[in-house]
Amino acid sequence: MTAPATPETERFEREWLHLATLVDSDLPGWSRTGFSEEDRAARAWLLALMRDAGLDAYSDAAGNLIGSIEGTNPTAPAIVIGSHSDTVPGGGRFDGIVGILGAIEVVRMLRAANVRLRRTLRVVDFANEEGNPQGVKLVGSRAIAGSLDRAALEAVDAAGVTLAALMTGAGHSPELLSGARWRPGDIDAYLELHIEQGPVLTEAGAHIGVVTSICGISTFALDVAGRRDHGGTMPMSTRSDAMCCAADAVLSVQQIASARAEAVGTVGAVTTPSPLTNTISEAARVTGEFRSPSAAGLAELRAEFSATTAVRDRRHRTRSRLQWLHTDAPTPMDTGLSAIVVGAAEAAGERPLRLYSGATHDGVAMSEIAPSAMIFIPSRDGRSHCPEEWTELADIGRGISVLYGSVIAVDAR
Ligand code: GLV
Ligand code: MN
Ligand code: MN
Ligand code: MN
Numbered sequence: 001m002t003a004p005a006t007p008e009t010e011r012f013e014r015e016w017l018h019l020a021t022l023v024d025s026d027l028p029g030w031s032r033t034g035f036s037e038e039d040r041a042a043r044a045w046l047l048a049l050m051r052d053a054g055l056d057a058y059s060d061a062a063g064n065l066i067g068s069i070e071g072t073n074p075t076a077p078a079i080v081i082g083s084h085s086d087t088v089p090g091g092g093r094f095d096g097i098v099g100i101l102g103a104i105e106v107v108r109m110l111r112a113a114n115v116r117l118r119r120t121l122r123v124v125d126f127a128n129e130e131g132n133p134q135g136v137k138l139v140g141s142r143a144i145a146g147s148l149d150r151a152a153l154e155a156v157d158a159a160g161v162t163l164a165a166l167m168t169g170a171g172h173s174p175e176l177l178s179g180a181r182w183r184p185g186d187i188d189a190y191l192e193l194h195i196e197q198g199p200v201l202t203e204a205g206a207h208i209g210v211v212t213s214i215c216g217i218s219t220f221a222l223d224v225a226g227r228r229d230h231g232g233t234m235p236m237s238t239r240s241d242a243m244c245c246a247a248d249a250v251l252s253v254q255q256i257a258s259a260r261a262e263a264v265g266t267v268g269a270v271t272t273p274s275p276l277t278n279t280i281s282e283a284a285r286v287t288g289e290f291r292s293p294s295a296a297g298l299a300e301l302r303a304e305f306s307a308t309t310a311v312r313d314r315r316h317r318t319r320s321r322l323q324w325l326h327t328d329a330p331t332p333m334d335t336g337l338s339a340i341v342v343g344a345a346e347a348a349g350e351r352p353l354r355l356y357s358g359a360t361h362d363g364v365a366m367s368e369i370a371p372s373a374m375i376f377i378p379s380r381d382g383r384s385h386c387p388e389e390w391t392e393l394a395d396i397g398r399g400i401s402v403l404y405g406s407v408i409a410v411d412a413r
Pocket of ligand 3: 095130
C-alpha cells in the first residue's frame with residue numbers, strides 16, 4: 001500500500017530557517033543548548049508545529065515533546081520517529097534538526113497520501129541530546145528508557161548546579177521522571193533520520209547511509225594537584241606544576257587514541273583555579289572522552305589512560321585523581337529493522353551504504369526499550385558541531401522519503 005508521496009522540501013526549508021532564528025545570539029554559530037531560553041522558545045514553536053501537523057502532542061516531565069497519531073490498531077506497539085532540536089554551543093543548523101523536522105514532514109506526507117497506519121505513530125523531539133555542563137548526554141531519551149538515574153540527575157556543573165536544577169529551571173519536573181518512562185513492550189520500532197556528521201557518505205558518493213552501530217563512549221575527569229609557587233623564582237627542575245601535568249594528559253589522550261585505527265579521544269577542557277602567568281598552578285582539571293566501536297577496545301583505552309596517570313605524576317611531581325564518569329557501551333542497531341530501512345532506500349532508488357556512527361544518538365537509549373535503526377544523509381566535508389555544518393536540501397528530501405518508506409514498511413510487516 002505504498003503511496004507515492006514526496007516531502008515538501010520548500011516547507012522544510014522555511015521551517016528550518018525559522019528554527020535557526022531561535023538561537024543564542026551571544027554565542028557563535030547556531031546555539032540552542034538544552035534547557036536554555038532559546039531551547040524553550042524552539043520547543044514551544046515545535047509543539048505548535050506538531051499540533052498543526054495533526055499530532056496529539058505534549059511535553060513530558062523531562063521536556064521531551066511527544067506527538068502521536070493513533071493507528072487503526074491502537075493496542076499494537078507504536079512506531080517512533082524523531083530526533084533532537086538542541087545544539088552544542090557554537091554548533092550548526094542540521095544536527096538533530098533535520099530528524100525532527102523530517103519526522104513531522106513524514107506525518108504530513110502520510111496525511112496527504114491518506115495513509116492510516118495500523119500502528120500508532122509517535123514523533124519525539126528528545127530533550128537535550130547533546131548534553132550539558134553537568135556532562136550528561138541523551139537526557140530525554142534516557143528518561144524515556146528509564147535509564148536517567150539519580151547519579152545523572154545529581155551530576156553538577158562547575159558552579160555546583162545539578163542537572164535536576166537545570167531541568168527544573170526550564171520548567172520541567174525531574175522529580176516526576178518515572179512518569180516519562182515508556183514500557184519496553186510499548187514500542188515496535190524506533191527510526192531516526194540524522195546527518196552523518198562525518199565524510200564517509202560523501203567520499204563513497206552515496207546519498208543514504210544505514211547505521212550498523214553507534215560508538216561506545218567513556219568520559220573522564222582528571223584532577224591534578226600540584227604546588228602553588230612563584231612563576232618567576234621557582235626553578236623549572238623543582239616545580240610541581242599541575243598545568244604542565246594537565247597538558248601532558250591532553251597529549252596522552254591523543255597518543256593513546258591515535259595508536260588504534262578505530263578509536264578517537266578528545267579533551268573538552270583544561271581548567272585551573274589560578275590562571276596567572278606569574279604563578280605556578282596548584283591544581284588543574286582535565287575533562288575528556290574516548291570512543292570506540294568495541295567494548296573491549298573501549299576498556300583497553302580506559303586501562304591505558306589510567307596507567308599513564310602515575311607516569312605523568314612522577315614526571316611533574318604532581319598527584320592526580322582520575323575518575324571515569326560515564327560509559328555508554330557500543331550499541332548495534334537492530335539488524336531486522338535496518339534491513340527494512342535498506343529495502344525502503346532501495347525502493348526509493350538509492351544505493352544505501354552501511355556505516356558505523358562515531359557520533360552518539362538518542363538511538364543508544366532507545367535501543368534499551370525498542371529495536372532501533374538510523375538513516376544517515378551526507379554532511380558537506382564531513383563537518384559537524386560547527387557553524388559550517390551543511391547538508392544539501394536534495395539529500396534532506398531523500399532522507400525524509402526513506403524515513404517515510406521505512407515507516408510504511410515497518411507498519412506493513
Ligand atoms: C553528540 O553529538 C555526540 O556525539 O556526543
Ligand atoms: Mn545529533
Ligand atoms: Mn550533536
Ligand atoms: Mn549527537
